[in-house]
Amino acid sequence: MSSTVLYMSMSLDGFIAGPNEGPDNGLGDGGDRLHEWAFPGAEGGDFDAAVERLRGVNRQIYDEMMSTGAVVAGRGTFEPAGGWGGDHHDGVPIFILSRNSAPAWAAGWPAVHYVSDLEAAVRDAKHAAGDKSVLVHGGSIAQRALTSGLLDELEIHLVPVLFGDGRRLFEHLGIEQRQLERIRVLEGDGGVTHLHYRVLR
Amino acid sequence: MSSTVLYMSMSLDGFIAGPNEGPDNGLGDGGDRLHEWAFPGAEGGDFDAAVERLRGVNRQIYDEMMSTGAVVAGRGTFEPAGGWGGDHHDGVPIFILSRNSAPAWAAGWPAVHYVSDLEAAVRDAKHAAGDKSVLVHGGSIAQRALTSGLLDELEIHLVPVLFGDGRRLFEHLGIEQRQLERIRVLEGDGGVTHLHYRVLR
Numbered sequence: 001m002s003s004t005v006l007y008m009s010m011s012l013d014g015f016i017a018g019p020n021e022g023p024d025n026g027l028g029d030g031g032d033r034l035h036e037w038a039f040p041g042a043e044g045g046d047f048d049a050a051v052e053r054l055r056g057v058n059r060q061i062y063d064e065m066m067s068t069g070a071v072v073a074g075r076g077t078f079e080p081a082g083g084w085g086g087d088h089h090d091g092v093p094i095f096i097l098s099r100n101s102a103p104a105w106a107a108g109w110p111a112v113h114y115v116s117d118l119e120a121a122v123r124d125a126k127h128a129a130g131d132k133s134v135l136v137h138g139g140s141i142a143q144r145a146l147t148s149g150l151l152d153e154l155e156i157h158l159v160p161v162l163f164g165d166g167r168r169l170f171e172h173l174g175i176e177q178r179q180l181e182r183i184r185v186l187e188g189d190g191g192v193t194h195l196h197y198r199v200l201r
Numbered sequence: 202m203s204s205t206v207l208y209m210s211m212s213l214d215g216f217i218a219g220p221n222e223g224p225d226n227g228l229g230d231g232g233d234r235l236h237e238w239a240f241p242g243a244e245g246g247d248f249d250a251a252v253e254r255l256r257g258v259n260r261q262i263y264d265e266m267m268s269t270g271a272v273v274a275g276r277g278t279f280e281p282a283g284g285w286g287g288d289h290h291d292g293v294p295i296f297i298l299s300r301n302s303a304p305a306w307a308a309g310w311p312a313v314h315y316v317s318d319l320e321a322a323v324r325d326a327k328h329a330a331g332d333k334s335v336l337v338h339g340g341s342i343a344q345r346a347l348t349s350g351l352l353d354e355l356e357i358h359l360v361p362v363l364f365g366d367g368r369r370l371f372e373h374l375g376i377e378q379r380q381l382e383r384i385r386v387l388e389g390d391g392g393v394t395h396l397h398y399r400v401l402r
Contacts, residue, residue: 013371
């Protein structure tokens with residue numbers, strides 16, 4: 001049975017983007033800092049070459065993320081990223097939660113499915129993923145999936161930085177206390193700590 | 202040279218107390234959950250006996266905390282805790298940041314010093330601690346010490362739970378991005394992960 005796994009880079013103080021996010025500032029001021037572990041030395045340049053430099057634990061985590069069998073994200077994650085050119089990795093199906101239909105530039109991509117119902121999206125993504133995991137990505141989708149009990153696991157890349165301000169991963173959850181089971185802790189280069197939890201029911 | 206070290210238990214979503222904190226609900230609703238690692242099986246009962254049951258990593262961390270040479274806290278931490286009976290551990294000096302003087306019930310304790318200036322409190326605490334660390338404890342004092350560059354290290358006991366609501370550790374920092382250096386990661390029983398960072402200047 002497939003599991004939904006949230007993969008997110010987060011500062012120690014809980015932020016997934018810096019302040020002043022906008023169309024031309026997708027990660028907010030200084031938000032790049034959260035992703036340096038995955039793209040060492042890229043600094044806005046060649047991300048593919050940076051990924052090639054990944055070694056050890058950070059390589060392992062990146063490869064796990066790229067071995068998932070489907071992607072579920074919100075349009076606020078998908079559209080600013082140019083829809084990943086229609087292929088997040090390996091052509092796996094991508095389910096984008098949105099009240100609207102796909103924009104014209106994304107409507108023709110066969111792997112991309114705009115859906116309005118998170119529960120249906122998760123069901124379809126798990127079906128498509130088979131025995132692989134479903135990659136869940138994005139702040140608002142994480143909050144909705146947690147709130148509605150549709151998130152099975154969390155893989156938090158905890159980055160050694162305090163942002164002080166920005167957008168938080170865990171906000172507006174509106175839940176009672178939710179217990180987690182720690183599955184794995186891995187220390188990556190650059191001080192990033194990869195924390196894997198299962199959400200207990 | 203002594204270092205100031207913030208020791209705090211925090212939920213994965215960043216809370217150090219549950220919602221509805223009050224005089225008779227010091228940790229907020231469900232806030233006890235954050236401290237179970239240090240007091241296994243106490244459940245509101247005999248905390249001394251619970252501490253005796255600590256083993257392994259959790260024992261190590263607890264012992265480190267109790268080997269510090271001075272304590273700096275806010276009155277919002279000190280007073281609801283009954284001032285720890287005037288002795289947090291081993292009679293080390295306790296500096297309580299407050300605009301007011303000590304309440305009558307605490308005024309006679311020789312180890313307790315009410316001070317109004319955080320910088321002076323840290324300086325005096327470091328002097329008193331000698332080559333030991335200074336234990337910093339409490340949410341608002343953590344925020345003030347971080348903001349004013351007086352915090353040297355953080356030891357976060359990351360508890361595998363989502364609170365959804367309550368009081369956050371990292372809030373109102375009003376800082377620019379602050380880089381940390383990961384010093385140590387230890388996995389304790391009960392799923393608590395002890396993360397030690399140095400604050401870089």
